[in-house]
Amino acid sequence: MNLSYFFTNFAELEVGQHLYWQIGNISIHGQVFLTSWILLGALLVFISLGTKKMENDPKGLQNLLEFLWDYIRDLARTQIGEKVYRDWMPFIGTLFLFVFVSNWGGALIPWRLIKLPSGELGAPTADINTTIALALLVSLSYFYAGLSNKGWRYFEYYVHPTPIMLPFKILEDFTKPLSLSFRLFGNILADELVVSVLVFLVPLVLPIPVMFLGLFTSAIQALIFATLAAYYIGEAVEEHH
Amino acid sequence: MFVSHLFATEGGLFDINATLPLMAIQVVVLTYLLNSLFFKPVGKVVEKREEFVRGNITEAKKKLAEVEKLEADLQNQLLEARSEAAQIVNEAEKDSEKLYKEAIELANSEANTSKENARLEIENQTSSAREQLSQQADALSELIVNRLIHQT
Numbered sequence: 001m002n003l004s005y006f007f008t009n010f011a012e013l014e015v016g017q018h019l020y021w022q023i024g025n026i027s028i029h030g031q032v033f034l035t036s037w038i039l040l041g042a043l044l045v046f047i048s049l050g051t052k053k054m055e056n057d058p059k060g061l062q063n064l065l066e067f068l069w070d071y072i073r074d075l076a077r078t079q080i081g082e083k084v085y086r087d088w089m090p091f092i093g094t095l096f097l098f099v100f101v102s103n104w105g106g107a108l109i110p111w112r113l114i115k116l117p118s119g120e121l122g123a124p125t126a127d128i129n130t131t132i133a134l135a136l137l138v139s140l141s142y143f144y145a146g147l148s149n150k151g152w153r154y155f156e157y158y159v160h161p162t163p164i165m166l167p168f169k170i171l172e173d174f175t176k177p178l179s180l181s182f183r184l185f186g187n188i189l190a191d192e193l194v195v196s197v198l199v200f201l202v203p204l205v206l207p208i209p210v211m212f213l214g215l216f217t218s219a220i221q222a223l224i225f226a227t228l229a230a231y232y233i234g235e236a237v238e239e240h241h
Numbered sequence: 242m243f244v245s246h247l248f249a250t251e252g253g254l255f256d257i258n259a260t261l262p263l264m265a266i267q268v269v270v271l272t273y274l275l276n277s278l279f280f281k282p283v284g285k286v287v288e289k290r291e292e293f294v295r296g297n298i299t300e301a302k303k304k305l306a307e308v309e310k311l312e313a314d315l316q317n318q319l320l321e322a323r324s325e326a327a328q329i330v331n332e333a334e335k336d337s338e339k340l341y342k343e344a345i346e347l348a349n350s351e352a353n354t355s356k357e358n359a360r361l362e363i364e365n366q367t368s369s370a371r372e373q374l375s376q377q378a379d380a381l382s383e384l385i386v387n388r389l390i391h392q393t
């Protein structure tokens with residue numbers, strides 16, 4: 001029995017199959033961009049509608065957006081600190097919104113009804129490229145935050161509180177993006193797989209609580225990703241005394 | 242086989258290709274879009290309102306402090322007025338008492354003088370009456386004596 005075939009086509013799942021788009025001599029995963037464009041387009045439309053007519057007494061959508069803004073500000077402020085959180089709030093908020101919209105969009109919209117020639121539509125965050133891209137952006141951000149705020153003194157962080165920490169701190173720079181990307185990727189992919197497998201095996205009632213659990217996990221993952229990103233930036237700009 | 246499939250150049254779960262940098266660029270573009278569409282405008286409105294509320298609160302606190310000061314002032318004034326009033330009442334009472342005493346004294350002395358006067362008058366009249374009586378007695382005795390003499 002072909003084990004690879006079994007895994008990749010189990011429950012009619014197309015794990016690790018992609019819709020390839022060829023641009024010049026580079027190839028990209030089309031299904032990731034398709035879903036991300038649909039979801040981000042919806043997000044931008046939603047936000048444009050909510051901020052079209054801003055009033056001092058918030059109504060309807062504006063209320064929701066202000067709540068969201070306040071939530072993101074609190075997240076950024078508690079992790080990054082009062083001094084520089086304003087500079088990083090849009091980035092942290094974008095990470096949160098992107099991951100949240102991708103996760104929930106992947107879980108809530110019945111993408112499987114749309115047939116693609118190869119692969120299938122799903123949460124953009126279930127693709128390793130997306131999560132690595134996000135995690136690398138976070139890495140670049142905290143380096144930039146540290147260097148722009150403290151200059152070369154940023155590297156004092158590596159020998160703080162003792163030089164013994166140096167190898168561990170250097171190792172951390174690699175484990176941070178690794179853990180960020182794989183946690184998000186693993187959780188979302190696993191959630192999609194569990195739901196698909198359960199739908200295939202028991203197409204009644206049973207998948208529903210798992211779907212709800214999936215929604216919960218998706219929201220939590222978005223929060224974790226944004227919080228950790230903010231924490232890393234906060235750690236980089238923190239002043240040691 | 243499974244693992245080799247996962248890392249296959251074409252396809253597989255861990256197929257990393259140009260999707261990665263393009264997605265990163267997309268997220269950066271999204272950050273700028275969301276910043277100008279969402280974070281800036283909403284932040285402006287929310288912070289303006291927070292400023293407004295904070296200003297109102299400080300103003301209200303200032304006014305409250307003013308009111309409390311005025312109230313204390315009034316309380317002080319009230320106390321002062323009360324003590325003043327009590328003093329005035331006291332003084333008036335003393336004054337009236339003094340006046341009363343004076344009036345009584347005056348009346349007493351007046352009564353005494355008039356009593357004295359009356360007494361003197363009475364004495365005068367008594368002495369004059371006595372004199373008169375003795376004169377009349379003298380005249381009568383003379384008359385009697387005269388008659389007795391003439392009869393004999």
